[in-house]
Amino acid sequence: PRLMQVRWSRYNPSFMEPEVNKEFYQKPLEELTEEEKENMELKAVRPIKAAPPSLSSSVFSDPMISKFTNMMMRDGNKVLARSLMTQTLEAIKRKQLEKYHKAPEDEKETIECNPYVIFHQALKNCQPIIGLSNITKGGKTYQVPIPLKDNRKRFLAMKWMITECRENKHRRTLMPEKLSQELLLAFNNEGPVIKRKQILHKMAEANRAYAHFRWW
Amino acid sequence: LRLICTTTAMQRKNIGASGPEKYTEAFIKKQIEEFNLGKRHLANMMGEDPETFTQEDIDRAIAYLFPSGLFDKRARPIMKHPTEIFPEQRKIQWGEDGRPFHFLFYTGKQSYYSLMHETYEKLLNVEKYQEELIAQDLPLEKEKRNLAGSRWLTKIELEEMLLEKLSDDDYSRFIQLLQKLMALPGSDIEQKYIQKFSREVPVQMQKVVIEPLQYDERGVAFSTGEGKRKTARATAVVYDNGTGKMTVNGRDILHYFPVLQDREQLLFPFQFLDRIGKHDTVCTVSGGGRSAQAGAIRLASARALRSFVTEKEVEFMRQAGLLTVDPRVKERKKPGQEGARRKFTWKKR
Numbered sequence: 001p002r003l004m005q006v007r008w009s010r011y012n013p014s015f016m017e018p019e020v021n022k023e024f025y026q027k028p029l030e031e032l033t034e035e036e037k038e039n040m041e042l043k044a045v046r047p048i049k050a051a052p053p054s055l056s057s058s059v060f061s062d063p064m065i066s067k068f069t070n071m072m073m074r075d076g077n078k079v080l081a082r083s084l085m086t087q088t089l090e091a092i093k094r095k096q097l098e099k100y101h102k103a104p105e106d107e108k109e110t111i112e113c114n115p116y117v118i119f120h121q122a123l124k125n126c127q128p129i130i131g132l133s134n135i136t137k138g139g140k141t142y143q144v145p146i147p148l149k150d151n152r153k154r155f156l157a158m159k160w161m162i163t164e165c166r167e168n169k170h171r172r173t174l175m176p177e178k179l180s181q182e183l184l185l186a187f188n189n190e191g192p193v194i195k196r197k198q199i200l201h202k203m204a205e206a207n208r209a210y211a212h213f214r215w216w
Numbered sequence: 217l218r219l220i221c222t223t224t225a226m227q228r229k230n231i232g233a234s235g236p237e238k239y240t241e242a243f244i245k246k247q248i249e250e251f252n253l254g255k256r257h258l259a260n261m262m263g264e265d266p267e268t269f270t271q272e273d274i275d276r277a278i279a280y281l282f283p284s285g286l287f288d289k290r291a292r293p294i295m296k297h298p299t300e301i302f303p304e305q306r307k308i309q310w311g312e313d314g315r316p317f318h319f320l321f322y323t324g325k326q327s328y329y330s331l332m333h334e335t336y337e338k339l340l341n342v343e344k345y346q347e348e349l350i351a352q353d354l355p356l357e358k359e360k361r362n363l364a365g366s367r368w369l370t371k372i373e374l375e376e377m378l379l380e381k382l383s384d385d386d387y388s389r390f391i392q393l394l395q396k397l398m399a400l401p402g403s404d405i406e407q408k409y410i411q412k413f414s415r416e417v418p419v420q421m422q423k424v425v426i427e428p429l430q431y432d433e434r435g436v437a438f439s440t441g442e443g444k445r446k447t448a449r450a451t452a453v454v455y456d457n458g459t460g461k462m463t464v465n466g467r468d469i470l471h472y473f474p475v476l477q478d479r480e481q482l483l484f485p486f487q488f489l490d491r492i493g494k495h496d497t498v499c500t501v502s503g504g505g506r507s508a509q510a511g512a513i514r515l516a517s518a519r520a521l522r523s524f525v526t527e528k529e530v531e532f533m534r535q536a537g538l539l540t541v542d543p544r545v546k547e548r549k550k551p552g553q554e555g556a557r558r559k560f561t562w563k564k565r
Binding site: 010019022025043048049050053061 | 540
């Protein structure tokens with residue numbers, strides 16, 4: 001990264017990120033790994049940034065859910081985005097419970113009712129493994145398959161989910177309903193988002209010949 | 217526009233831009249002698265002993281003899297040692313025959329490249345030492361160096377040391393090389409060299425005084441705290457032996473903060489310390505918006521809770537980011553742009 005960063009922050013670069021998880025502080029000293037011990041020593045001396053308002057130590061706050069809510073937010077309307085998110089999770093729970101009560105005894109254990117688990121698994125199923133990038137060589141631009149970082153994979157999965165739900169739906173369906181539908185389909189590895197991921201994988205496989213253009 | 221009144225100097229066309237004035241050594245020596253003489257005269261004038269006249273005394277004397285109402289401190293009369301006033305400059309780098317002294321002169325950044333060469337030499341030395349240790353089957357010891365207490369030289373400090381301009385890229389490369397050198401296990405032999413490029417960071421940690429608990433008429437312990445966030449200012453009074461009720465500006469929190477996120481923030485410090493149903497809180501808040509007020513109350517109640525809790529837990533709260541004031545404020549709008557970052561619509565013609 002450049003030294004003169006264009007995006008700056010109000011904090012001094014020596015400030016470190018806060019650790020909100022309560023259990024982390026209740027662990028006894030022996031369980032920590034080498035890195036964590038060094039980290040602890042550094043934290044004891046360096047100043048620490050303030051925890052942002054979307055982060056809290058309660059059991060209900062989940063970093064993935066907050067990230068998804070922020071991506072769904074429009075014009076800074078966090079209240080609306082958060083209510084849509086809670087309605088989506090409720091809708092998922094309702095649908096799963098309906099299925100649970102209708103199912104015969106032996107299948108009842110396989111049905112997953114926890115909306116958080118469904119959300120995480122669905123997003124995990126949507127994450128692509130390789131991506132394509134445009135590399136210009138000799139005047140022509142080629143689509144070269146490249147490995148993606150974890151952050152990028154999560155971002156792409158969430159972005160595809162949200163664009164899918166905003167565009168390909170009937171005018172009258174509300175966002176929570178459509179989102180819950182898509183998440184349940186993704187959980188079972190079906191649905192348009194999974195299809196999009198598979199198309200991307202096929203394109204990458206087709207352009208396999210250009211993989212040596214990557215120099216990093 | 218054509219200039220009508222010109223001077224002879226402006227009419228000469230072939231003057232190139234000369235750099236900063238070059239001072240000769242003789243000139244600087246003369247300045248130092250004059251400074252010392254002047255110091256003795258000044259001490260005489262002020263009626264003090266010329267031998268023990270320090271820089272602070274000089275500053276005070278000058279401020280007394282030449283009072284100036286100018287706002288900028290740098291525009292007022294100064295009398296300092298010439299090495300502080302005249303910036304250090306490089307002497308001429310080539311001899312009488314025009315041949316440069318240093319072998320890297322024609323690279324343009326001779327001191328930077330020579331420094332890189334030296335550091336790389338040290339790196340190779342360390343690697344050779346490591347190989348020797350391995351050959352003799354001795355264990356490679358790695359002492360834990362205290363990362364927290366030291367920092368590398370900043371770019372400006374390095375420029376001052378080398379007396380030449382550096383680019384950001386050059387600086388980052390040099391720092392990477394130093395880090396690589398320090399990371400190797402056998403780098404103890406080159407410790408002196410590395411220490412030339414590191415500075416001590418004074419471990420600040422101003423010991424914040426935790427106020428003792430106060431007791432009100434009923435005998436209940438309480439403590440106050442103040443907090444702020446953006447433009448909101450809040451004060452919180454946390455009482456002991458409570459039921460977990462919270463009142464803000466005379467109203468209940470359910471009333472005042474209809475949004476779940478704000479209430480989560482209010483309860484964050486209590487939930488972190490597992491003291492949800494044990495304290496009663498009465499807060500007052502003004503200014504800011506709904507999220508800013510919630511953040512201000514969170515800081516205020518975290519500060520108030522410090523008096524109820526052990527030092528270790530205070531340290532945990534600090535590491536969770538509950539006790540730091542959030543410095544983020546609204547960025548100002550700049551002229552020539554529509555907002556703080558947004559530019560005006562670009563029109564081709």
